[in-house]
Amino acid sequence: MIKIENILKSFGDSIILKKISTIFEKGKTNLIIGQSGSGKTVLIKCILGLIKIDQGKIQFEKSFLYSMGQKERAKLRQDIGMVFQGSALFDSMTVEENVIFPMKMFTNKPKDEIVERANIAIRRVNLINSNNKLPSELSGGMKKRVAIARAIVMNPKYLFCDEPNSGLDPKTSIIIDNLIQEITKEYNITTVINSHDMNSVMEIGEKIIFLENGSKKWEGTNKEIFKTENQSVTKFVYSSELYKKIRKVYLNEQDNN
Amino acid sequence: MKLFLHLGRYFLMIQKTFGKFTKWKMLKNLIFREIDDLIISSIGIVSFLSFFVGGVIAIQTAINIDNPLLPTYLIGFTTRQSMILEFSPTFISVIMAGKVGSYITSSIGTMRVTEQIDALEVMGVNTYNYLIFPKIIALTLFPFLITISMALGIFGGYIASINGGFASHSDFIEGLQLDFIPFHIFYAFIKTFIFAILLATIPSYHGYFMKGGALGVGKASTTSFIWTSVAIIIANSLITNLLLT
Ligand SMILES: Nc1ncnc2c1ncn2[C@@H]1O[C@H](COP(=O)(O)OP(=O)(O)OP(=O)(O)O)[C@@H](O)[C@H]1O
Ligand SMILES: [Mg+2]
Numbered sequence: 233m234i235k236i237e238n239i240l241k242s243f244g245d246s247i248i249l250k251k252i253s254t255i256f257e258k259g260k261t262n263l264i265i266g267q268s269g270s271g272k273t274v275l276i277k278c279i280l281g282l283i284k285i286d287q288g289k290i291q292f293e294k295s296f297l298y299s300m301g302q303k304e305r306a307k308l309r310q311d312i313g314m315v316f317q318g319s320a321l322f323d324s325m326t327v328e329e330n331v332i333f334p335m336k337m338f339t340n341k342p343k344d345e346i347v348e349r350a351n352i353a354i355r356r357v358n359l360i361n362s363n364n365k366l367p368s369e370l371s372g373g374m375k376k377r378v379a380i381a382r383a384i385v386m387n388p389k390y391l392f393c394d395e396p397n398s399g400l401d402p403k404t405s406i407i408i409d410n411l412i413q414e415i416t417k418e419y420n421i422t423t424v425i426n427s428h429d430m431n432s433v434m435e436i437g438e439k440i441i442f443l444e445n446g447s448k449k450w451e452g453t454n455k456e457i458f459k460t461e462n463q464s465v466t467k468f469v470y471s472s473e474l475y476k477k478i479r480k481v482y483l484n485e486q487d488n489n
Numbered sequence: 490m491k492l493f494l495h496l497g498r499y500f501l502m503i504q505k506t507f508g509k510f511t512k513w514k515m516l517k518n519l520i521f522r523e524i525d526d527l528i529i530s531s532i533g534i535v536s537f538l539s540f541f542v543g544g545v546i547a548i549q550t551a552i553n554i555d556n557p558l559l560p561t562y563l564i565g566f567t568t569r570q571s572m573i574l575e576f577s578p579t580f581i582s583v584i585m586a587g588k589v590g591s592y593i594t595s596s597i598g599t600m601r602v603t604e605q606i607d608a609l610e611v612m613g614v615n616t617y618n619y620l621i622f623p624k625i626i627a628l629t630l631f632p633f634l635i636t637i638s639m640a641l642g643i644f645g646g647y648i649a650s651i652n653g654g655f656a657s658h659s660d661f662i663e664g665l666q667l668d669f670i671p672f673h674i675f676y677a678f679i680k681t682f683i684f685a686i687l688l689a690t691i692p693s694y695h696g697y698f699m700k701g702g703a704l705g706v707g708k709a710s711t712t713s714f715i716w717t718s719v720a721i722i723i724a725n726s727l728i729t730n731l732l733l734t
Contacts, residue, residue, distance in 0.1 A: 282607055309613030320604040334612050337512060 233258045234279065234390065234422055239288035241278055248274050250447045251288070259420045261413050261436045263427055266443035267468060272426040273317065275443070276392050279424070280314065281305075292390065310338055313383030315393040317426075319375040321367040321382070327354070328363040331381045338386070353381040357411060373404040380408075384415055391416065391423040397432065405429060409436050430475055433457065442468065458482045499694050505617040506625070506690075516623065523627035527589050531634060534588065535581055539572070539638040542580075543645030546571050551655035561656040565664025568646030570673075577638040578677045579725050582684040585631075586717035590692040593624060594713040597696025598706040606697070620697070624689045631685035632678050639677075676732045683728065684721050691717040 234256040241249040248271050256262040264272045277283040279290055281297055290297040292308060300308065321330050331350040335341065341349075354363065357377040367375060376396055383391060393412060397405035413436045416423040427433065433440060437454035442465050449464040457469060458479055470476045510516070550567040597620055600606050609616045643665065650656040656664070695713035699705050 277607070280611055282610055306613050309611065312611060314608065314611045316604040316608055318603055320608040322605055322608075323599075323603070337515065337612065337614060 233293055234424070235289075235291040236279060237289040237291075239275070239278060239290070240286045241274060241283065242286060248446050249278065249285075250445075252441075252443075252446075252448045253288075254441050254448065254451060256422055256424050257439055258422045259417065260438040261416050261423045261425055262439045262441075263425050263433060263437045264441050264443060265427055265433060265437075265468075268428065270443040271446040272428075272443060273394055276394055276424065276426055280312065280392065310334075310386055311389040313386065313388035313391045315376065315379045315383050315391075315396055317394040317398060319367070319372075319379040321375055321378055323367045326364050326366055327359070327370070327378050330367070330378055331385050334382065334386050350381075350385060353385040354378075356384070356415070357381045372399050373401075373408065376400065376408055377411075380411065380415075384419070387419060389421060391421045393423070393425045395426050395428070397427070397429055402431065405431060406435065412436070430469065430472075433469065444468070458486075495694075498698065499690070502617060502621070502694055502697065503690060505615065506621045508618060509615040511615065511619045511622075516619075519619070519623040520626050523623045524630060526592065527624065527627045528630045528634060531585065531588060532637065535585075535634050535638050536641050538584065539577065539581070539642040540645035542576055543568055543572055543642030544649035546576070546642075547646035547649045547655065548653060551650065551653065561660045562664035562667060564650050564656045565646070565661040566667045567664075569643055569665050572639050572642035572646070573673055573677050577635050577642060578680040578684065579721065581635060581638050582631075582681070582688060582721050583718045585634075585688055586692075586721060587714050589628075589688060590713055590717045591710040593689070593692035594696040594699075594710045595706050597693055598699045598709045599703075601696065601699055602702055602706060617697075621690065621693045624693060625686065628685040628689040629682070631688065632681045635677070635681045676728075679732065680725065680728050683724055687717060687720045687724060691720055 235254075236256075237253045239249050239252045240247070252275065264275060266272055274283060278285045279297075281290075292311075295304060295308070297305075297308075322333065325333065328347070328350055331353055332346055335346045335349065339346070351363075357380050359374060359377045359381065362370065362374060362378075367378070370378065380393075380396070383393075391412070396412060397408050400408065409432050412423060412425065415421065425432070425436070434454055437457065440450075440452060440454065440457060441448055442450040442462075444464050450460065450462045452460065457465065460466065470479055511519075547564050547568045550564045551561075554561070554563055597606075600620070606616050606620070609619060647661050650661050651658060692713045695709045695716070699709040701708070
């Protein structure tokens, strides 16, 4: 569980995050949605401590990020996995070396054990015959898989994904979404996903918060998002004719039941 | 005003570089890789430049002393002094600000824009130490490059003098040994060492704190080259004033 309270962040004169509070639940895929530039990436980076917040509280289970000691913070770091918007693979290292990296850095396990665990993670994301490839030799979808494998190899308690399916075709997007959801359930992780992909919202939005210009305008589940009359949300989510139709069909079905 | 902001952040960066250390096993590999990328790969260009510049210094000296009253051993003497005091330590360093410096800025800058630095940070790596420390250590071998440069520059001068018939073997050697002050070597290496530190840290700073996308990387490399060479030239005057006058 991650709880955030009244997070305020500004860069210079512009306020990017305006007092955002919510709870991201354990064992669920929590989505942050919103238009490009609404502050999703900044919010995730604030929660991770990569960007310092101006005000507010960030709580991982029982501990607060900004009142932790050095040791506790270092420990927390190892419970966090992150998949960056552009995958952020180390481009001088092969796939296997990328996945091994966190273990090599922070554990003293023997080499065979590290390699074996890396390969379990690599297999878990269905990546075959690519162990010795460099990131520059991989497709976008494969890079995401490697990034996910690297993020889960230390068995994190918290998993953050910044637009895990941006730049992927619809089919691969769904596969990646499902993979993240399965992993979340399998290891009972608190997963936070940034997205503006409507498929993800419908498929894996177990908990959704909607940002507009740095303010939280709505929160709920993917079931509720069909029914909400909140103008900001409907304008964003049902911006295309297709989704307007889907919403209509869905609401009719609900009425008939 | 802004300069002080940069200076503050620069010194803070250096302090953090010597903060929490990366595991030695990994650091060792990083250091070896940097030695390869920064030092070994520069030997070729440094040798080439030094040899020919040494040659040109000798020829120009010879042409300028065609007055028969001036002894030809001045050719060896001038070549030695120019190479040891200025060309090798200072100008090779400025050239390296272009080669090594822009390499450092663009490699760290690329890691910044592709969020690789963020990825390291999330894992809990001290990115300053991980990225910058190995470069500083690798560049402590920079004096080795400068030694090669001095030797080859003088050798270039020798070859040019003999080939062009400007001086005989014994004249050139006499000039080389004339008024030799060991302190000059010391002065040259003090300079070199300080330039090496600037060469490692200023480009790292520009890469680490760069803003903007891929375009920013190119821009950062240029800015980094300008500031590194300015810093080297300023340090050069300070050290020279301090040690030679
Ligand atoms: N380091 C920074 N300095 C200044 N402004 C920033 C910085 N990082 C982000 N911003 C600004 O904060 C706002 C939110 O950016 P953010 O990257 O969080 O958007 P986003 O919701 O993730 O968008 P996208 O979906 O396109 O990734 C933008 O207006 C951006 O210009
Ligand atoms: Mg973003």
